[in-house]
Amino acid sequence: MAVLLGVLAxxxxxxxxxxxxxxxxxxxxxxxxxxxxxFTSATLVRAVPLIIVGLGIALAFRGNALNIGAEGQFYxxxxxxxxxxxxxxxxxxxxxxxxxxxAAVLAGGAWVLVPVWLQLRYGVLxxxxxxxxxxxxxxxxxxxxxxxxQESQHIYPQSDPIELAARLPLLPGTRLHAGxxxxxxxxxxxxxxxxxxxxxxRLRAAGAGPRAAQISGRVDPRRMAAVALLGSGAIAxxxxxxxxxxxxxxxxxxxxxxxxxxAIAVALLARLHPGGVVLTGLLFxxxxxxxxxxxxxxxxxxxxxxxxxxxxxxIVLLADAGSRRAVAMADRRAAT
Amino acid sequence: xxxxxxxxxxxxxKRFGSVQALRGADFSLAPGEIHALLGENGAGKTTLMRxxxxxxxxxAGAILIEGKRRTMDSARTARRLGLGMVHQHFxxxxxxxxxxxxxxxxxxxxxxxxxxxxxxxxxxxxGLPLDPALRAGHLSVALKQRLEIxxxxxxxxxxxxxxxxxxVLTPAESDELLRMVRAFTTAGGAAVLITHKLDEALAAxxxxxxxxxxxxxxxxxxxxxxxGSLAREMVGDGPxxxxxxPSRSRAPDAPLLIRLEELEVPRESGYGIAVRRVTLGVxxxxxxxxxxxxxxxxxxxxxxxxxxxxxLRGRRDVAGPIAFIPExxxxxxxxxxxxxxxxxxxxxxxxxPWIRRGRIDWRTARARxxxxxxxxxxxxxxxxxxxxxxxxxxxxxxxxxxxLAHDPKVVVAENPTRGLDLRAGQEIxxxxxxxxxxGAAVLVYSSDLDEVLALxxxxxxxxxxxxxxxxxxxxxxxxxxxxxxxxx
Numbered sequence: 001m002a003v004l005l006g007v008l009a010x011x012x013x014x015x016x017x018x019x020x021x022x023x024x025x026x027x028x029x030x031x032x033x034x035x036x037x038x039f040t041s042a043t044l045v046r047a048v049p050l051i052i053v054g055l056g057i058a059l060a061f062r063g064n065a066l067n068i069g070a071e072g073q074f075y076x077x078x079x080x081x082x083x084x085x086x087x088x089x090x091x092x093x094x095x096x097x098x099x100x101x102x103a104a105v106l107a108g109g110a111w112v113l114v115p116v117w118l119q120l121r122y123g124v125l126x127x128x129x130x131x132x133x134x135x136x137x138x139x140x141x142x143x144x145x146x147x148x149x150q151e152s153q154h155i156y157p158q159s160d161p162i163e164l165a166a167r168l169p170l171l172p173g174t175r176l177h178a179g180x181x182x183x184x185x186x187x188x189x190x191x192x193x194x195x196x197x198x199x200x201x202r203l204r205a206a207g208a209g210p211r212a213a214q215i216s217g218r219v220d221p222r223r224m225a226a227v228a229l230l231g232s233g234a235i236a237x238x239x240x241x242x243x244x245x246x247x248x249x250x251x252x253x254x255x256x257x258x259x260x261x262x263a264i265a266v267a268l269l270a271r272l273h274p275g276g277v278v279l280t281g282l283l284f285x286x287x288x289x290x291x292x293x294x295x296x297x298x299x300x301x302x303x304x305x306x307x308x309x310x311x312x313x314x315i316v317l318l319a320d321a322g323s324r325r326a327v328a329m330a331d332r333r334a335a336t
Numbered sequence: 337x338x339x340x341x342x343x344x345x346x347x348x349x350k351r352f353g354s355v356q357a358l359r360g361a362d363f364s365l366a367p368g369e370i371h372a373l374l375g376e377n378g379a380g381k382t383t384l385m386r387x388x389x390x391x392x393x394x395x396a397g398a399i400l401i402e403g404k405r406r407t408m409d410s411a412r413t414a415r416r417l418g419l420g421m422v423h424q425h426f427x428x429x430x431x432x433x434x435x436x437x438x439x440x441x442x443x444x445x446x447x448x449x450x451x452x453x454x455x456x457x458x459x460x461x462x463g464l465p466l467d468p469a470l471r472a473g474h475l476s477v478a479l480k481q482r483l484e485i486x487x488x489x490x491x492x493x494x495x496x497x498x499x500x501x502x503x504v505l506t507p508a509e510s511d512e513l514l515r516m517v518r519a520f521t522t523a524g525g526a527a528v529l530i531t532h533k534l535d536e537a538l539a540a541x542x543x544x545x546x547x548x549x550x551x552x553x554x555x556x557x558x559x560x561x562x563x564g565s566l567a568r569e570m571v572g573d574g575p576x577x578x579x580x581x582p583s584r585s586r587a588p589d590a591p592l593l594i595r596l597e598e599l600e601v602p603r604e605s606g607y608g609i610a611v612r613r614v615t616l617g618v619x620x621x622x623x624x625x626x627x628x629x630x631x632x633x634x635x636x637x638x639x640x641x642x643x644x645x646x647x648l649r650g651r652r653d654v655a656g657p658i659a660f661i662p663e664x665x666x667x668x669x670x671x672x673x674x675x676x677x678x679x680x681x682x683x684x685x686x687x688x689p690w691i692r693r694g695r696i697d698w699r700t701a702r703a704r705x706x707x708x709x710x711x712x713x714x715x716x717x718x719x720x721x722x723x724x725x726x727x728x729x730x731x732x733x734x735x736x737x738x739x740l741a742h743d744p745k746v747v748v749a750e751n752p753t754r755g756l757d758l759r760a761g762q763e764i765x766x767x768x769x770x771x772x773x774x775g776a777a778v779l780v781y782s783s784d785l786d787e788v789l790a791l792x793x794x795x796x797x798x799x800x801x802x803x804x805x806x807x808x809x810x811x812x813x814x815x816x817x818x819x820x821x822x823x824x
Contacts, residue, residue, distance in 0.1 A: 198684070198694050205682050209671030215644060215662050216682050 006311035024298035031293020032286035041175035047285025053263035056235030063228025064207035069130025071260025072137030077240025080107030082251035085162025096165035108237010158252035168246035177246030340403030348397035372537035375547035420488030430473025442490035571816035593777035594618040599650035610636035612801035625792025634798035659739035663750035669735040672724025729760030
């Protein structure tokens with residue numbers, strides 16, 4: 001419903017600004033779902049980082065830690081994965097792959113240690129500290145690709161390609177890599193954590209009602225938020241590692257087209273449900289994959305899909321506010 | 337009296353939900369006087385003043401300002417008519433300066449230099465030095481209170497309504513504030529002083545009005561009154577108010593399940609000490625009630641007993657499991673957005689049948705919740721409904737059901753029936769008594785003295801962080817006197 005309205009808004013906007021709206025939409029569809037190759041190599045490849053980071057965001061937000069720094073954690077993971085991945089000559093994939101991904105997870109987690117510490121020690125809002133560290137991470141990428149990790153010719157601002165053994169296997173004939181399996185596994189794990197385990201329930205309770213959770217005497221909401229933030233950083237770091245190991249095989253600036261930010265929308269749109277994140281990640285992946293095609297085929301700037309994304313989010317938020325108001329009104333009527 | 341009353345409230349009535357807050361209250365404030373308004377918690381003092389200030393609309397009654405009948409539809413109207421109000425809680429914006437806060441309250445244009453001059457002028461007129469450039473958040477408590485008063489006076493108020501202005505002040509600061517109020521009335525203003533401190537009312541006020549359960553029970557000059565006589569007016573001493581059964585049957589040698597020795601507990605805010613060297617024992621089968629004027633340490637004491645607030649020093653031996661029924665059910669007792677089942681699981685212990693090695697068996701938990709709904713007659717669509725969709729009484733019953741489900745050895749309850757109708761309150765009382773009969777030690781605080789009297793085998797009065805044991809069979813008046821006398 002929200003998606004339809006968002007697409008409708010785009011159609012209207014395109015028509016009003018004089019583009020061929022139908023051609024543009026056709027290109028968008030073709031680019032995202034038009035062929036097996038488009039679906040796997042464009043849509044799914046785009047969706048994997050959005051899903052993984054989105055799951056990390058869902059974990060943080062569920063635990064009442066507002067992690068706006070997934071972009072930075074993604075880059076921290078990408079840097080670590082590259083640093084390990086270029087130094088694994090002669091190792092079998094069974095060693096190299098886990099090493100690369102583990103490095104990414106650790107680096108992503110380490111990147112949030114400072115916000116976690118600042119929060120626990122001084123009560124610094126993690127919204128601000130994680131956001132600011134994004135800029136630090138981007139600067140760090142810029143430094144390492146012109147310094148310690150620069151390719152051996154020392155010409156281009158990018159790293160050497162990682163060893164073959166450190167690359168995720170591909171689905172034959174496509175660019176789709178095994179990171180999709182990791183994303184689905186992770187979604188399943190989080191679903192189990194939130195839905196079935198006592199610890200996951202306490203995390204949700206600490207997020208939904210920190211005061212009541214604390215008074216229950218069995219949950220420390222501040223600790224829960226810290227753990228959620230750490231886990232979230234590790235997951236975003238994993239996404240960075242998966243991107244290097246599955247798609248780019250090297251580190252360079254602008255490796256992420258803002259996955260860390262788009263994933264917030266992905267997670268919120270899914271209402272922080274792990275299964276929902278898979279679906280919304282897919283949707284946003286399709287939109288962004290289609291955007292490229294739309295630009296090539298119909299000359300419509302790719303950024304217009306951000307309008308659709310924004311419209312979808314706004315519509316969902318409005319619907320939420322509307323239903324809350326309806327509930328409140330029903331309550332008032334019941335009270336009188 | 338030739339001049340009309342500065343403020344005249346006639347027959348004011350107000351109902352909130354099932355609670356009749358005011359029942360035809362009359363209040364008359366003469367020009368040039370300080371008029372103390374007394375009453376227990378919930379007697380309707382604040383509501384009456386909020387009605388005068390246009391923040392609450394009365395169901396019935398008339399408001400006359402200087403002899404003319406007025407409709408107080410908003411605080412803006414009240415300010416225009418010369419009223420100023422100092423609220424119980426600080427209402428300044430911490431990030432703004434003193435001058436900006438005053439401008440905000442008085443609707444002055446924000447022109448820095450002129451504003452600072454105006455604020456200084458108002459402050460100086462009443463002997464209240466205050467630097468207009470300071471940020472409100474950086475002021476000390478006494479200066480914050482001073483700012484509140486300057487805000488109230490800024491729009492040329494002639495009538496000042498002060499809601500417990502000295503509650504947060506030291507005695508010296510209180511004296512200074514009351515001198516200032518006197519200067520204001522000497523200059524032609526009139527002031528209403530809501531307070532819990534009877535000696536303060538006697539010292540500062542010209543006349544006094546006492547509210548009890550929303551009705552005026554006394555109005556007259558302070559001359560000839562004593563703290564004791566005012567306390568009797570506040571709490572009443574009707575035949576129904578004497579204790580129904582002073583001691584219920586219980587074994588005097590039952591085991592002590594709560595034992596405190598010289599316990600000291602910090603304030604919840606972390607600043608200062610709330611409970612001072614309290615020693616207390618509660619036996620199995622006993623219901624001990626704590627009475628006291630709000631803010632005398634009873635809240636912190638109960639939370640320390642329940643293990644929710646770590647004490648500073650002293651000994652605390654409390655048998656488990658402990659059931660804790662917090663005062664505020666929507667933020668502390670329950671999580672409104674979660675389902676009833678989830679809220680029951682929130683209180684889980686690792687040996688509950690629905691917990692298996694860190695996993696939750698929701699089917700068992702749901703069945704258990706459904707059983708609790710039936711057992712406690714909780715009106716709810718079902719165990720999957722969000723807790724926020726229940727009425728207050730049913731929410732409270734859910735909290736009680738969850739907490740008592742573990743056959744607790746110790747039950748700690750804060751204002752367990754606040755805001756509930758009679759029937760729901762009665763059911764909760766029955767549950768607490770049943771828990772005691774089953775061998776628990778029950779410690780309950782209520783700001784409603786009648787509730788303490790109805791429920792408790794033994795009554796303790798909290799005053800300034802200490803506990804005073806009320807003599808067996810003491811009635812409302814005797815306990816009321818302990819509440820205020822201990823507070824001195």
